[in-house]
């Protein structure tokens with residue numbers, strides 16, 4: 001008899017029910033058409049991972065402004081053409097039985113590069129626009145210094161997030177994740193390693209968190225009470241003088257008060273040359289601590305590759321959701337195979353046109 005697997009139990013976030021606890025982690029594909037519009041590649045890529053049984057399928061980081069893209073191959077969501085292309089993807093993900101999610105972000109000083117396979121080269125400012133940041137500090141030696149944001153720039157970025165969130169809801173996304181991690185704009189504000197401001201957006205933890213909290217509150221006000229809102233944090237910076245876990249617990253509490261429902265716990269990438277002790281499940285402790293101490297739901301991510309490890313994270317209540325990145329690139333059917341391996345009752349239903357594949361076969365292979 002098959003056992004009930006916690007990995008395959010539903011998760012309710014406001015009016016949204018994820019059919020299981022497996023999310024496709026946001027991953028840049030650097031394959032957008034001109035002007036940040038999603039292509040057929042994104043439709044097939046995200047649609048097949050939804051058919052593969054994940055409960056939640058996140059898009060890659062989608063920029064709220066043109067100059068907020070990491071590269072010229074990134075998706076954007078600041079105009080109607082981008083919204084229409086993303087709406088088609090949201091429809092396909094939902095039709096395959098998964099909940100469509102979108103990650104919104106702004107690259108700040110890490111923006112304006114060519115795609116990795118074109119060398120990740122800087123694109124000249126007169127073509128790209130300004131690189132915005134809390135302080136005029138380049139990400140690494142040899143990179144250009146960004147522009148220190150003015151009060152008007154800060155207001156614009158908050159409004160840009162709210163406008164893109166509105167477009168995301170109108171495009172059919174039920175879950176929005178704010179990308180406050182990996183050294184991009186909001187993480188640059190959160191980290192004392194990138195934020196040297198002496199005004200209300202710097203100085204202490206409250207000041208460094210002000211932009212994050214303002215964006216979360218503005219997005220929540222725009223999307224209403226039913227849509228689920230997540231925030232991805234780099235919970236620690238892995239560098240001396242950087243963000244600490246204790247600080248991230250406090251930031252998570254403030255974000256919860258601003259309307260965030262789940263903290264997706266990642267780490268690092270605000271400075272070059274950090275020492276990251278990567279190993280299987282190496283970020284799960286962060287999700288566990290934030291869940292217990294900030295009293296908010298969490299997502300665990302990072303080198304979670306096996307069904308049994310993913311199931312244990314949920315069963316042991318160390319996180320509420322697991323996000324799978326590279327393993328999903330290797331195998332879009334990762335979730336379906338995990339259900340078989342765990343003998344889960346609630347295996348995601350196979351798309352109807354595929355069902356001839358399992359008729360009259362042994363129960364063990366019924367995925």
Ligand SMILES: Cc1cc2nc3c(=O)[nH]c(=O)nc-3n(C[C@H](O)[C@H](O)[C@H](O)COP(=O)(O)O)c2cc1C
Nearest residue numbers: 025026027028060061301302303304324325326327
């Ligand atoms: C190709 C690629 C692109 C990524 N792009 C993003 C992104 O857009 N947003 C984000 O928050 N994380 C991004 N990440 C990080 C993943 O979401 C994930 O946190 C990381 O790969 C660790 O999980 P894993 O060990 O399961 O791959 C990316 C990772 C990869 C491999």
